[in-house]
Amino acid sequence: EPEVTQTPSHQVTQMGQEVILRCVPISNHLYFYWYRQILGQKVEFLVSFYNNEISEKSEIFDDQFSVERPDGSNFTLKIRSTKLEDSAMYFCASTSWSGTNSPLHFGNGTRLTVT
């Protein structure tokens, strides 16, 4: 079964550094998402992306965050200047379209640790 793949599985970075989290969505999917999960807490929506632009974003997704689909397969989340509170699991997800009968498929996540 096709799956969403994320790299790296674990990223450690120092506060203030830039990080790029990478995702390869399922190949025929058109809608892409980033969610995050702080340890022990709920999964939270960050941003949705369709047709090479952001569709929706949450309050968490501030100016420090950006997303990009640099080629036909990768979907990236960049955090420009990481803060301690950015430490979390970041999940990429995709779906073939945003209507019915197309559930969200999640990757296994990237654990980001900011020291």
Place this chain on the structure above:
Amino acid sequence: GENVEQHPSTLSVQEGDSAVIKCTYSDSASNYFPWYKQELGKGPQLIIDIRSNVGEKKDQRIAVTLNKTAKHFSLHITETQPEDSAVYFCAASIGGSQGNLIFGKGTKLSVKP
């Protein structure tokens, strides 16, 4: 803002017993309610979902019920097995979008052999 409440936060059952997890949501426009299972070190995996035009859906040992008037929905797992042990999350769509979801805080289910 929109919110999803989930109870209980932890649930321990004996193998073979049933488990029920309940959620309530606040957004009247929500029309899609998936349930995800998350095992350690993995991403959430969809196990069942229901749309607002349906009151109940069943898939083998798993069933979901939806009461749109009361804004609550529940997950029922029958004949639980040790491999059902995981964290379960309910979620509700923000409006009609299936991709923009609000999650509950999760229920850690432990099935004891």
